[in-house]
Amino acid sequence: MLNTMGFKNDILDSLISKEDIDRRVKEMGLALTEEYRGKNPIFICVLKGSIHFFSDLTRSFEDYCELDFLSISSYGNARKTSGIVRLNKDLDMSITGRHVIIVEDIIDSGLTMNHLTSLLRARNPESIKIVTLLDKPERRECAITPDYVGFVIPNEYVVGYGLDYAGVYRNMPYVGILKSEVYGDESTEV
Ligand code: IMP
Ligand code: MG
16 A cells, blocks of 8 residues: 555655765776776677666766667565566567676565576677675575675665565665565465
């Protein structure tokens, strides 16, 4: 249910401020610039969660690169993926022989990224690296290790800066922890 007092009332606390995000994303962009200088990598935006991160990160990348987008959704409930991933929109470009940088909002169980990397590896890119804004390593259910991590966070459900719960909160400029009462009686273990 949407709160008539506004969506800020659903947030328990800010976890990562806009200033901290800006600083860290710039650092990551510069580190990627060093690593990929002269390689014209393809940055892949995993819609919808990574839109803001992708937009800021690629603007901090100071060399030639190309941008492409894919959209996936995973079956499960609102806070936990089943690991069954559906590709809603594929890339427009071929990645064969190219350096690919996957840009994700958060790695939780790792099942989504596991699926995505196998899908993209089958297209024979020259290399694939994973960049994620947030990482919840405690929750990992498979062997996925991101190459660049913005922030390691505890096992809390977070929203904002692209991350949603039930489709909303993506437009918040910072990352916050959602009040547990917002989940209502959603009966799952998280
Ligand atoms: P995984 O497959 O369990 O690693 O989950 C990855 C996807 O679940 C992410 O791309 C997010 O869309 C979503 N997700 C996992 N944890 C959170 C969270 O704390 N807030 C918002 N979305 C999350
Ligand atoms: Mg996502």
